Amino acid sequence: MIEFKHVYKNYDKNDNTAINDLNLEIEDGDFFVLVGPSGSGKTTTLKMLNRLIRQTSGDILVDGKRIDDYNLREMRLQMGYVLQNIALFPNMTIEENITIQPESLKWSKERRHQVAWDLLKKVGLNPLKYAKRMPSELSGGEQQRVGIVRALASNPKIVLMDEPFSALDPISRNQLQELVLKLHKETKMTFIFVTHDMNEALRLGNTIAIMRTGHLEQIGSRDEIINNPKNSFVNGFFKNQHNDDKKIKLIIDSQKCQEIHDQIPELSEEDNISDLAHLLKNKEFVLIKSSDNKVWKVTTKCLLNYLAREAE
Template sequence: MIELKEVTKIYTGQSVPAVDSLTMKIEKGEICVFVGPSGCGKSTTLRMINRMIEPSSGTILIDNKNIKDSDPDKLRMGIGYVIQQIGLLPHRTVAENIAIVPRLHGWPKDKINRRVDELLVLIGLDPETTRSKFPSQLSGGQMQRIGVARAMAADPPVMLMDEPFGAVDPIARNHLQDEFLRLQREIKKTIVFVTHDINEAIKMGDKIAIFNRGRLVQYGTPQDILSRPANDFVADFIGYDRVVKMLSLFRVEDIARPVGCTIEPNELPNAWNKMQDYQAAVCFLINSAGEPSGFITGDDFLKQGKDASPDVLNKIAGQRKRAFVEGDVLLRDALSLILEFNTEYLGVLSGNRVVGVISLGDIRKHASKKEGD
């Protein structure tokens, strides 16, 4: 969808290129995140794609068409653009801000109005209460959503996003990231996303391009980059916690094993034998409503003895009544809970029913896998 061939940018008066012989390809429907330290060339590259900055040499293709063959204004009208400062016009309403590009395209008024309302619903805002507001009446998170909606208004196939969530607080930023990923699953745009935050890059990107001093240092999937840093710069940029970062790429449901053994309170005297029958390392205690109220493990019997009393086992299980997660929880967060509860296992829930189990060993084994294993 987007291809850069030997693209170089040297600013007037400088001898060192801001972008140096960059060659890369961004596939249709992918989010490609540009990341790196300040001044590494990532924002310059982004702005060369819509000709806000002209390259000194090289070729940029969008859909196999050289962007130099397009009028710059018309090119930009066909590319969505979102920036950190959002750039909403303060004297225009939300609806008028979103409608800017469709109006430039000459869309009829009724089509514009339908598109505005459609986008407001898509980004999770109520058209009735939002379309007539001015930017000053919105929160930072709401303004950022409107900025995204404006970039999508004319349904461009390509979107460029330059630090789009950098100006909001961490809680709002995390929510905006989640909402945008949900949105991308529906709209499937080709997106180039600039950030300085490696954690945001790992979360948002189908592919990550790491820049340093104007050059592309490594380009690949988040898993590939985390498991195989190309050099010391990439390893240092990712940080010493790259194995923990790897856990943010997977969810509990990716590694959960089926429940092998469950017991009801009246079966506690026979818990050891039942675990042996099922060859289970963990056994879940299920209450009268069919909900899990904790679990016991083989190690508990090693400590307490095979003839541990039902009262002791019930107390041990009850200490783990919160050691459960839903399947869509990130493995990173599951690891945090395992450490918090000082347990080797977590039960996996679907609603109020236990459907699986994961262990610290499962997480460790998954984190050590390389891409393709």
């Protein structure tokens, strides 16, 4: 478990309080999302966890032990970190980039090689084709896939992700959202993900923490955030970004959905998109009944393509 207990972060120059009395718990194996507007303190919170930024006061604990009491190098070797700007080493091959932490942990060359190849396969990059390439030979989306598996290579308990998809095009972003959900399910690691996009937070998070100006405004499950916003800020921030009041009909009309015959629909086109998104968290598609009594197969891809277009 990760715990923040009465954590503050002040920057002396402008007497600026970036984090103000932060208290939260992150359970082992959770997909935990920190979301909020720019300047809300979410990235500062993430960086305090691996001591890239030191808290001014308060305690941060991992498995009951203060992070200040861990050996810094050893602690960081047990945490994966995925950045927005990818930050692959340009003079190293893809395989060498992936195995930086395992090499620091003194894994054998054979074990490092096997881990790199296994992870490349997991993210759809053929190691025969990609392992010996240089980062400059890959697209932005491919580089970010490598950045993700590099964070997983040493089998860390915790993986930190700081707006890793915000610089990508909508299609690449949607593909990588699906990928990290798959990897989280497979690895059972604790993922802590920072984003300013509420739609992304709702898509990914088992637990969502909404922040503003260094304060934790609300923390809860997706359904709790949707149905019981704690205050006007949460309600306003959420309403400005999500599609709770929009109908599934918009997706059917705008996407090329497949018509299905002789199957029982689960929702109607007049149900809310939020209801559809809830079902799609654990399914590949949902059957929707339209006003003319046709039944349409609406997939996760249809929903994400619609959301990506709305975000443009």
